[in-house]
Every structure is written in C-alpha cells, then in structure tokens.
Amino acid sequence: MSRVLSGFEPNEVFEFFEDICAIPHGSGNTKAISDYCVKFAKERSLTVYQDSLNNVIIKKPASEGYEKAEPVVLQGHLDMVCEKDSNVEFDFFTDSIQLKVDGDFISANGTTLGGDDGVAVAIALAILDDDSINHPPLEVVFTTDEETGMYGAAGLDTSLISAKRFINIDSEDEGVFTVGCAGGARVDIKLPINIEYADMTAYEVTVSGLKGGHSGTEINKGRLNANKILGEFLSGLSDNVLISKISGGSKDNAIPVSARCVVAFSGNIAEKAKNFEKQNRIATDNNLTVSVSKCISNIFCDLESSRKIIKLLCDLPYGVQSFSKDIDGLVETSLNLGIVKSNEKELSASLSVRSSKSLEKAELINKLTAIGESYGANVSVRGDYPAWEYRSNSPLREKMVSVFKEIYGKEPRIEIIHAGLECGLFGEKIKNIDAVSIGPDLFDIHTPRERLSISSLVRTYKYICSVLEALK
Ligand SMILES: [Zn+2]
Secondary structure (H helix, E strand, O other), X not given: OOOOOOOOOOHHHHHHHHHHXXXXXXXXXXXXXXXXXXXXXXXXXXXXXXXXOOOEEEXXXXXXXXXXXXXXXXXXXXXXXXXXXXXXXXXXXXXXXXXXXEOOEEEEOOEOOOHHHHHHHHHHHHXXXXXXXXXXXXXXXXXXXXXXOOHHHHXXXXXXXXXXXXXXXXXXXXXXXXXXXXXXXXXXXXXXXXXXXXXXXXEEEEEEOOOOEEOOOOHHHOOOOHHHHHHHHHHOOOOOOEEEEXXXXXXXXXXXXXXXXXEEOOOOHHHHHHHHHHHHOEOOEOOOEEEEEEEOOOEEEOHHHHHHHHXXXXXXXXXXXXXXXXXXXOEEEEEEEEEEEEOOOEEEEEEEEEEOOHHHHHHHHHHHHHHHHHOOOEEEEEEEEOOEOOOOOOHHHHHHHXXXXXXXXXXXXXXXXXXXXXXXXXXXXXXOOEEEEOOOOEEOOOOOOOEEEHHHHHHHXXXXXXXXXXXX
C-alpha cells in the first residue's frame, strides 16, 4: 500500500491515522478497528480489555519518576459518521477511506474523513507507542457508536477505569477547551390515525429551501424548522383540510430543511402558498419556498385525525427554550422537531431535547408528554444522556491552561457547549471526574467536506504530550 501521509512528523501519529482510515469503521461496524487496537496493545505487552460492544481500554504503567502521579485517561471514540457525495461510489463496510493532502489539509475523496474521531485514536496510540514520553499511569479509553447515541460509553464497565482525570479528544477547535455540555434525550410521539377513502382533488405541498443545521450547536441561529412551517401553513388553510401522507426531516438531531404533505383542499391553495411564503421569509431563512402541485391520492386521514395532526404540529414547541443565567449567550434548553412521518396507522414525530440542567430537561419532556397525550398519542423517551456539568474547581483544567499558555503564549478559550459529549456519561458513572475536551482543528465534520489541519494535529499532539509530562 502506498502511503499518502508518509513524510509527515511525528511519523507515528500520521501512520496510525492512515491505518485507521484503511479500516472501515462506521458506527455499528467497529469490530475490525477495535481488534486493531487490541492487537496493537498485545504486540506491546500492554494490558488491554475489549468488551462485547467493541469498546477498548488499554493501560500503560507510569514512566520513571511518575509512579506516584494520579492516573490519566485519554479518551476518544472508534466509530465515524459515514456520509458521501451522491456521485461517489463508496461502500463504508468494505472500502478504505481514500486520503488526499492539499496544503495543510487532509481530507477524503468524496466521503467523510473520520478525523472525528480518528485523531483521538491516532494520538493515543502514538503516545502509547513512544516510551520516551513522560507520563502518569495511562488509561486509554476508546468507545464505540458515539455518533449514533453514545451506546459504547453507556454500556462500558467503568470499574475498569481508576483515573478521575479525563482528557477527551473529541473537540474540533484547537485552542478551545470544552468543560461542560448539555444532556439530551429523544422523544417519540406516535399518534394513531384513521384512514378513509375519498375522491377529492389532492395537492402535494412542499416546504423547502431552508438552511437547517445541527440541532444543538446551531439551534440559537433562529433558523426555521420545515416540519413546524408545514404545520403552520396547513393550519392557515381551513378547518376542513384532509391529510394524506406527510413526511419531513431525516434525523432528529438535524434541523429539517424540507417537509412535504399531500392534502385535499378546495380553494386557491397556490395563492395561499405564495402569501404564506412571503410572510414567513425571515433574514435567517430567506429562501423559504412553499410549492404546490396537483397529484393523485384517494386515501386520506379522516377529518378528526387530520385536525389532530395539524394542531399537534403547531402545538409542539421548537428551538431555544431558555438561556443560561451564568454564561452569556449559552443556550440552556432547546428542542428540535426533527422527523415527522405518517403511515396508514399513525403519525410519528421524533424530537431531540437538550439541556444543561437535568431538571429543565425533565420538565420539557413532561411538557411534550402532556401535549402528545392530550391528542391521544403514545409518547416514549429513548437515548437519554446526562449533562456534563461545569466544575468550578478543576485541577486538570488549571494545569492544562497553564501548559497551554506556556506553549501558545495565550489563554485558551473555555467553553460549555449545547451539544453532547461522552464526558457527561463518564461523569455520571465515575464520581468526581475532572474532564477537559480538546482536539485539533477539523472543519465540516460529518460531511464529505470534512478536513483536518495537519499543523494543528501536530501542535495538539505535542501539547497533549506536554500536559502529560506536567501531570506529575
Ligand atoms: Zn466525535
């Protein structure tokens, strides 16, 4: 195999990264990459654990003079998001990521790169591999299926971890330390509906042209939600609209960019669409389009079910619900109506709820449950994960800040984010955890445009080595 990243220093970091890219490792497909890490450990006679979820823990004793230092965890996730351009032939189960280098950037050929979170694995393996680095006892923790719901971390037996100090390498902004994050949950609302057969003029209504975005980090940008917009448009038509099929959004944690619905309506629906479009275009979403076209359908929800669907879509809250009182501009609680779809039996709506306060999260879930149940819907909650709460007293953060200032000659930015990180799950299972999340510059993660800054990876690796050396 000819190597694309040979020649970059430190050699090991780039070599391990290229190895990782050669092994297919999308979420749910982590056995091979997990085995690769186990083999790495065994070849170096390091203690290694692998569980049935493919999580891996590798331990390395302290280097000379660091025997009395408290142990440290280096942590990242083994799985990656699999996205590709529509014109690219690529099988994420069998194909190796095709790397390219352009200036300071490593990217893939029309697919996600998996720098999120392959860089954590490469950095940790390179540190384990190098006996010249000074460090406390090391516990390297690689989790699986972070991207689809943190299932690896949720199922990990944390009694195997003795360290309280966690360096999580799953952030994408060099010079930013993340020290807290929101918790979250998915809420599913299933509304039973009655179908009837009717011979009526049908139209397909499509809401499109919206910007969308990440339901956590971009929820404060005031962007429109296609599912909500569709509900509002339908509610403005008349009380006698019949709904046939409805669908909008594809992921509960992405703000939906489009939604469509087949309706029966007698009146000038095209004109109503034009007016609605004009009234609802806003600065953050000035390309909102509501288009209408005639279509054929003879199956509709009955009037009662149709009214319930429209009212439910309008009643469900969306977006920022509250801001933090302690940190300026930080969203505390939010939600996103990510997916709406119907079949002949029910309408289902999936929402992603986030909050840095567990009480507010519980209250919002209760509110959604009450709304759903008032329409006779069944409401369930899954994938609940805790917030990672900010620690005002954090010796690890203080040490990392002081090493950062020494090397970079400036202060790092300390942030709490409105998105999920595994530190919350570890914090729930391990008492008094002291964690900081960092990482090299990565751009457009989770998309085929994902790219990793080479110089930033090199600096981040050296910085982490310096932190370990300072944690005596
Ligand atoms: Zn990640």
